Amino acid sequence: MAFHRYDVVVVGAGGAGLSAALELAGEATVAVITKLYPTRSHTGAAQGGVAASLGNVEEDHWEWHLYDTIKGGDYLVDQDAAEILVKDAIDAVVGLEHMGLPFSRTPEGKIAQRRFGGHTRNFGEGPVMRACYSADRTGHMILTTLYQNSVKNKVTFFDEYHLLDLIFTEDGTCSGVVAYELKTGELHVIHAKAVILATGGAGRVFKITSNAMASTGDGMGVAFRNGVPLMDLEFMQFHPTGLARLGILVSEAARGEGGIVRNSTGEAFAARYAPTMKDLAPRDMMSRFIHQEIKEGRGIDGKDYVLLDLTHLSSETIAEKLPDISDFARVYLGVEPTEEGIPIQPTAHFTMGGIPTNNDGQVIRDGEGTVVPGLYAAGECACVSIHGANRLGTNSLLELLVFGRRAGKQVMRDLDSLEFATLPKSPETASVERIDALRGRTSGHRAPEIRAKMQESMTENLSVSREEAGIVETLGVIQQLKRDYSDVTVDDKGSVYNIDLMEALELEHMLNIAEVMCQGALDRQESRGAHYRADFAKRDDVNWLRHTMAYKQGQGLSMAYKPVTITRFEPKERTY
Ligand SMILES: Cc1cc2nc3c(=O)[nH]c(=O)nc-3n(C[C@H](O)[C@H](O)[C@H](O)COP(=O)(O)OP(=O)(O)OC[C@H]3O[C@@H](n4cnc5c(N)ncnc54)[C@H](O)[C@@H]3O)c2cc1C
Numbered sequence: 290m291a292f293h294r295y296d297v298v299v300v301g302a303g304g305a306g307l308s309a310a311l312e313l314a315g316e317a318t319v320a321v322i323t324k325l326y327p328t329r330s331h332t333g334a335a336q337g338g339v340a341a342s343l344g345n346v347e348e349d350h351w352e353w354h355l356y357d358t359i360k361g362g363d364y365l366v367d368q369d370a371a372e373i374l375v376k377d378a379i380d381a382v383v384g385l386e387h388m389g390l391p392f393s394r395t396p397e398g399k400i401a402q403r404r405f406g407g408h409t410r411n412f413g414e415g416p417v418m419r420a421c422y423s424a425d426r427t428g429h430m431i432l433t434t435l436y437q438n439s440v441k442n443k444v445t446f447f448d449e450y451h452l453l454d455l456i457f458t459e460d461g462t463c464s465g466v467v468a469y470e471l472k473t474g475e476l477h478v479i480h481a482k483a484v485i486l487a488t489g490g491a492g493r494v495f496k497i498t499s500n501a502m503a504s505t506g507d508g509m510g511v512a513f514r515n516g517v518p519l520m521d522l523e524f525m526q527f528h529p530t531g532l533a534r535l536g537i538l539v540s541e542a543a544r545g546e547g548g549i550v551r552n553s554t555g556e557a558f559a560a561r562y563a564p565t566m567k568d569l570a571p572r573d574m575m576s577r578f579i580h581q582e583i584k585e586g587r588g589i590d591g592k593d594y595v596l597l598d599l600t601h602l603s604s605e606t607i608a609e610k611l612p613d614i615s616d617f618a619r620v621y622l623g624v625e626p627t628e629e630g631i632p633i634q635p636t637a638h639f640t641m642g643g644i645p646t647n648n649d650g651q652v653i654r655d656g657e658g659t660v661v662p663g664l665y666a667a668g669e670c671a672c673v674s675i676h677g678a679n680r681l682g683t684n685s686l687l688e689l690l691v692f693g694r695r696a697g698k699q700v701m702r703d704l705d706s707l708e709f710a711t712l713p714k715s716p717e718t719a720s721v722e723r724i725d726a727l728r729g730r731t732s733g734h735r736a737p738e739i740r741a742k743m744q745e746s747m748t749e750n751l752s753v754s755r756e757e758a759g760i761v762e763t764l765g766v767i768q769q770l771k772r773d774y775s776d777v778t779v780d781d782k783g784s785v786y787n788i789d790l791m792e793a794l795e796l797e798h799m800l801n802i803a804e805v806m807c808q809g810a811l812d813r814q815e816s817r818g819a820h821y822r823a824d825f826a827k828r829d830d831v832n833w834l835r836h837t838m839a840y841k842q843g844q845g846l847s848m849a850y851k852p853v854t855i856t857r858f859e860p861k862e863r864t865y
Contacts, residue, residue: 290717291477294709295320295445297700298466298481300452300508302327304428304689305668305696306487307435307444309650312697314442317704320479322447322468324503324791327436331489331501332689335428336540336614338405338420339385339690340683341378345399346418351375353412354419356858358684361407361571362641362677363818363828364860365521365836365853370648370673372856374684374691381690382421390434393422393610403610404545407571407681413865416569420683425542425613431686450477451791452507453720455484455515455664456712463663464710467720471791474784476717482707483663483700486512486644486652487693490669492525493795494803495637495752496744499531499538508670510798512644513805517652517661518838520672520851521642522802523809526680526819527753529575531636532621533594539614539633541682544568546610548599550579551630552587557598566865573679573819574865576635580753589632596630635753639680641819642809643672645838645851650696656838656851663707667696674836677853678818727793733776736793743770743796743803755810756823764807771800771844805839808846813837830860 295318299306302323313319323330342349354375359366386392386400393401402418410417423430439446449471456465456478465480488508492500513519529550530539544550549557549568562578563570570578583593599607599615604627607615618624618631644666645653652664668689675688746766750759774797781789815829816822836851 291475292480293320293477294480296481296704297483297485298322298479299485299487300466301330301487301489301668302436302446303330303332303487303489303668304431304435304686305693306485307439308690308693309485309487309667309697310439310444311435311442312694313701314439314444316701320445320447321439322450322452322466322479324449324451324471326448327446328432330432331504332686333429333432334501335431335686336425336538337542337545338403338422338427338683339382339431339686340405340408340419340681341382341421341687342375342419343379343382343400343402343421345395346402347410349410349417349419351378353410353417354378354408356412357408358675358681359677359858360863361681362679363863364834365674365677365817367674367854368856368858369854371675373648374675374687377691378687381687385431385434385690388434388438390430391423393424403542404569405682406541406544406569406575407566409566413565415565420542420545422542424609425540425611428686451794452488452511453723453794455511456716457515458710458713461662462710463661464712465716467717469724471786474787476720478717480709480712482704482709483665485650485696485700486666486670487668488670490640491799491802492637492640494743494747494799494806496748497531497534497536498637499528499536500637505795506640506670506798506802507795508666509643510801512652513801513841516841517644517654518840518849519642519802519805520645520838521674521809521836522640522805522839523813523837524641524678524819525637525751525806526572526639526641527576527635528572528638529579529635530597530633532617533632533634535621536636537617537621538636538638539597539617539631543597543599543611543614546606547602548597550633551596551598552582553589554587558582563865570865571679571681576753577821579635594632594634597633598630599626600628600630637748639685640669641672641676641678641680643670646671646673648673648695649699650692651699656849665696665700667693678820724790727777727779727790728782730776730778733778734773736777736779736796739770739773739777740796740799743767743800747803751806751810754821754823757811760807760811764804764811767800767803767807771804774800801841805846808848809837809839812848834860
């Protein structure tokens with residue numbers, strides 16, 4: 290076993306982890322551990338844009354952006370946090386430009402902006418151009434820019450190291466991590482004064498998803514196993530336009546540039562449901578409209594998908610502004626988007642909930658905001674909560690920049706009072722036992738089979754529309770799969786690039802996350818944002834204007850609640 294010591298360990302090299310690391314670089318010793326090569330992080334797959342009310346193309350104001358974020362999140366957003374997000378947005382985007390990010394440009398050379406779902410002018414009057422972009426490769430450009438700057442600023446990277454556990458001292462201070470080196474199978478203890486989790490989302494819990502293979506919720510799972518609650522996990526975003534059956538994302542930028550979704554009669558049906566915003570209604574709504582059309586038999590050929598029509602856009606617009614996603618349609622479905630509609634259906638996309646933090650990235654353990662010393666989280670694995678019950682497109686890349694930096698700044702402030710605590714004796718023991726058990730068993734359940742059953746059942750019953758019987762069924766499936774997991778075994782017993790082992794470790798987290806999602810969805814007897822209960826179709830502010838906090842309790846769960854912070858906008862009916 291190898292031992293290292295850094296002031297700060299950041300787990301995850303996506304936009305959130307790198308933003309935090311960059312904030313600390315040069316001021317403290319920083320190690321970033323990442324199970325993927327950094328530029329393979331899911332941030333690199335983000336297509337459409339990053340929001341900021343620059344007003345480069347049309348008049349815009351942060352107050353409008355704030356209102357849209359809160360209304361888009363169906364009023365479950367903590368409004369103080371959202372205000373920080375939208376105000377800091379401008380600085381964050383300009384900061385990226387100064388780091389060298391090649392944004393697409395307006396004819397006068399300003400950062401170009403385009404429309405995106407739920408982003409409006411003057412508190413809901415119609416769509417506004419707020420998304421800054423680099424063609425449809427915005428995330429790729431952000432990730433490579435942040436990575437280059439991290440290398441330049443001498444951040445130390447541990448590439449292809451898998452987080453196994455957090456180390457806590459007796460008084461509950463987080464003081465390091467245990468990691469597994471994929472190349473060799475060696476274990477590493479990294480002793481630190483502060484640990485920042487930035488491990489991304491958990492879309493892989495579902496069968497049909499836009500998320501990368503690596504989006505398995507590891508940071509959430511490890512924190513949860515160590516007694517940290519998970520917040521609002523019943524809110525999973527389903528993006529309306531995934532390639533049919535594959536789930537690969539066709540960015541909202543396609544509709545931002547004028548694309549229209551049509552049913553089997555050719556009708557542009559979104560206008561019927563959302564007369565002002567039409568196809569740019571927020572994602573939870575667009576996904577429900579599609580679900581409804583399909584349910585009423587207006588899917589294409591009676592099947593479970595509809596068409597995204599780009600044929601009226603010029604071939605220059607498609608080639609210049611949507612090059613990658615039009616290629617996805619060609620390559621994966623054999624569809625030529627300049628000539629025919631692209632078959633699409635909702636796909637599991639974004640984990641609104643996660644590890645609860647305050648506005649400075651400090652992880653909190655309860656509804657009173659009690660801080661877990663030494664532990665921080667940022668990005669999709671965290672829940673601040675700025676997305677509430679439904680995230681607006683382009684607000685996530687923004688979150689990585691704004692709250693990644695804030696977490697870094699807070700660690701910087703805390704470093705004066707934090708020390709290298711005395712570690713418990715053999716902090717790696719539990720991880721060694723876990724791995725030995727997986728590798729040592731000669732018979733037992735196989736991880737890929739358990740995973741497939743989980744994903745199947747989650748997509749079946751926890752998707753765009755949910756109701757009690759289905760949720761109860763899936764909760765039962767997950768609980769059985771957790772029992773099956775207790776004797777899970779891996780075929781590869783080796784130590785060099787043992788992906789089999791890594792996937793079995795990820796599965797433990799996904800099963801726990803799936804269970805929390807089910808329990809939260811079952812308990813929440815209302816419809817809010819992405820959580821739509823067919824049997825409780827109305828929002829219920831009297832009983833449910835509150836965040837869910839789920840705790841691990843033995844083999845089961847206990848649920849508690851946390852109030853929503855409302856500063857400027859009182860909840861009202863949500864129409865578009
Ligand atoms: C296809 C797609 C398109 C999107 N488009 C947009 C968009 O246009 N605009 C927008 O705002 N948002 C978009 N999003 C959402 C946004 O991209 C993500 O929410 C965001 O990139 C997440 O960033 P992150 O830094 O939190 O995590 P990620 O970028 O997912 O990175 C996670 C990091 O954690 C590491 N990690 C995970 N587990 C472990 C472990 N056990 N041990 C060590 N390291 C670990 C990984 O190696 C990786 O480096 C999109 C998402 C998808 C899937």
